[in-house]
Amino acid sequence: MSKIVIIGNSAAAVGCIEGIRSVDKASEIVVISDEQHHVYSRPLISYLLLGSTDRQRMKYRPDSFYADNMTDVMLGKTVVAIDPKAKNVKLKTGEVISYDKLLVATGSSPFIPPMKGLDKAKKCFTFMKLDDALALEKELTPKSRVLVIGAGLIGLKCVEGIADRVGSISVVDMADRILPSVLDKDGAQLVQSFIEKRGVKFYLNDSTAEISENKAVLKSGAEVDFDILVVAVGVRPNISLLKDIGADCGRAIKVNEKCQTSIEDIYAAGDCTESYDISADTNRVLALLPNAYMQGETAGVNMGGGEKVYDNAIPMNAMGMFGYHMITAGSYDGDVYTETDGMNYKKLFYKDNRLVGYIIIGDVERAGIYTSLIRQRTPLNEIDFELIKSKPQLMAFSAQRRAKELAQRH
Amino acid sequence: MAVNYLYPEYEIVRDTNKCIACRVCERQCANEAHWFDPEQDKMVCDNAKCVCCHRCVSLCPTKALKIVKSDHTFRENANWTAKNIKEVYRQAGSGGVLLSSMGNPEPYPVYWDKILLNASQVTNPSIDPLREPMETVTYLGKKPTKIERDKNGKIINNLAPQLKLSTPVMFSAMSYGSISYNAHESLARAAEELGIYYNTGEGGLHEDFYKYGANTIVQVASGRFGVSKDYLNAGAAIEIKIGQGAKPGIGGHLPGIKVSEDISKTRMIPLGTDAISPAPHHDIYSIEDLRQLVYSLKEASDYKKPVIVKIAAVHNVAAIASGIARSGADIIAIDGYRGGTGAAPTRIRDNVGIPIELALASVDSRLREEGIRDSVAVVVGGSIRSSADLVKAIALGADACYIATAACLAMGCHLCRSCQAGRCNWGIATQRPELVKRLNPDVGYKRLVNLVRAWDHEIKEIMGGMGINSIESLRGNRLMLRGIGLSEKELAILGIKHAGE
């Protein structure tokens, strides 16, 4: 029996706890979180503002989760240092918690770039944690003019969450399109037009030149009046705890397929790590909840004495804006198959006999079949690619493979 | 356009309050009688295409459908019935021979329904089959006439080859071609599980089914399709088919279009060629010729397998049976005029042959009179519809019965009598792959097993009531039968007394 300490209390931590308990019912587990909340789902904060969930329902696991999994949880405690030799972690309070195995699941933090006059904006928020959303919510009025800096996933989900609760919303992004990390230009245009119909105004290829209390002057010369400013330009992995003790880090913490860091008995998972993206054959930070869970689970199983590898990470995103859905996955490289039909848009990217990525907007049904092709690196000559191009379907697989998938347990 | 003199025979009645337009009727009707009309936003149908097979009725999830016989009427009379009128119209239109399927539907007497069974009261106690052993195992083959001993006094085994049946029922001949692969598989697997036999018909034996050989009767018919040394040795018995009840004196014709790759391989004929079975065996013009074939087949199978000779019940059936018994055959199979078929000329089916009840009684009597009853077993078919028919047949003198129409019904056949069209919606009498797959042999074989097991229970119940505990004691026991509403002549031929006597 050993003692496992987890720094962080979100998807990776939960994955880790469930991973440990799948192989090890005995070890002591301690979760240390700098937040005060029972584990909740971070991506749900926009749905909280939207009203489609609430504080209770947005809990990622039931209230009995820690007890059910024999886990001690220390909320509101910040870890300030790790001592890998003594195998303990030191808290801000001065407490020292020893560990046999440690998971670093510290996530990421909003990145706030230097912007001239930012300090003058009185109501300025980021949009990452529950407390961010609660603080923002307090300031929302039906007349509020909101300026969102950043038209990425976080910025736009924030837009959706508050759209019906404020007077007007403007969005500024340096990129030439919205959702630049997940959509191509045509797809982004389609989604942008849809969002614009809800009264949201976009300033693309643009950024703030100067911010004052209620006004932002953009580099293009445009002026945007606002009452509330939301900065959502990106996130930075929280890697300092490990970087400080010399762990191998790139943009984020480097881990192997078992989610081990370069330091013995220390694992890492979630937004603070780099993953090996098999769709692009490169290391990337994949700040996605499913990825965090699966990394955490992998780490947990290995920490608990089991064997598990996570070797098929890919970027993927499912996102909806006002009921208009898009699912994207993989990398956008190679040959392209495009299909558009009104509000439905599909692009498949394939190279070297593999599907490597896709963008689907509108009719997203059964998109997981495409995801699976990427994750399993299915050779396209083994399936009826022409058939599956037009619609994701199992009919495109060989009868043999279908028999395996539909007539066997898995 | 020529005037169509014929009005649809059946009407599809749809309860629009129940119809949810799931379109299963449309998808499942190979005759394309149903379709969805987007303009009216509802299901519609063409009665003229309906053959009353009930596929749509059976699958309709809300039971919104029924098929009724049209009450549309001709100005018919007792002589010119609607049937006669329609057939004239049809032939005047086509100039062709009328074709039909399944057995003779005409209202001739069904003697089974005019024979009643006996039961014990007071003087000879009845037997409860659930408490006491009850034997229905039947052996088919020649029975030795005397016990022979060697010089040490030990009994010499002089028993001719026998077929052992757990219950006196066999599935009669239906060729692969007339029925589907899945129907054959269902029959074969059921025969194996039941400990009885099924019959290849004249279509040969598919290579996949050689494994059921121990429960297979392989048939040699006038076309000799699929006959080889391996084939003859694959089964448990060999049947020479002289004739069949639905079309005595007539050959067969499987159109080339139905001779698929699989069927051509099984029948050992070229792909797409017509498979024509001649009316006679061209090498059999006498009992002596028949004897030659019987012995040729015995020779080819090392005298290990009983040889069956199957004939249709016709006027001189008793004399013919006597000849067959003397030809060396081990088993005589007689097929009555109600026996089914996948296709027969209507006139032949409806007018040729005699009832199996009368044929059986006269054959059994004749063989007894000649003292050769034990040299053959007698199997009868041609519409054995229930265990009661079967018990009556055994009491009239049969050793066992062949069933085919009942077997088809068990597999889902609804007697629409359109087999010749090849669009069997139940996957039985068709070779179209999308229709064949409708008969899952896992389902089909189980239903056949259920049917025969149920009959076996009933046979035992009926025998118990008579105070008989072995099927042996029932065989030819005509005292257990009484006729009702029959003439002296009919009673004399059947060899039974009238009820009350």
Next chain:
Amino acid sequence: MKRIYVNEKWCLGCHLCEYYCAFANSGKDDMAKALKGVKINPRIRVEEGEKINFAVSCRHCEEPLCVKSCITGALTIKDGLISFNKDKCVGCYTCIMSCPYGCIMPDGSGHAVQKCELCTKNACGEPACVKGCPNQAIVFEER
């Protein structure tokens, strides 16, 4: 655990499974009442090919990607059964992105998803698609 298995050899493409599924999950006691004039949104779907058809519904994977990916905890696995809690779902469709079999789909509202739960939450008792399959192309058994 008993699961639903499909044998495409026997699937007739009759789509009855879809209708029985829709009825079972309609909460109504009469099929005509439940489905008349309704465009069904079943949890089992028949794929149609030239000569092949087969139905697909949740495989109840032992390592369910949908459960691992679910951002709300609405999808859970217990004793092999993957259950869905509509109350927690926000309709983000991450599960649709994750399911390798395409067996999770938007529900009628568009704000949540739906999936086969082996008829454990309706009055059917056993999977309605299995009960309604006319050719045993869909079976419910241990494998």
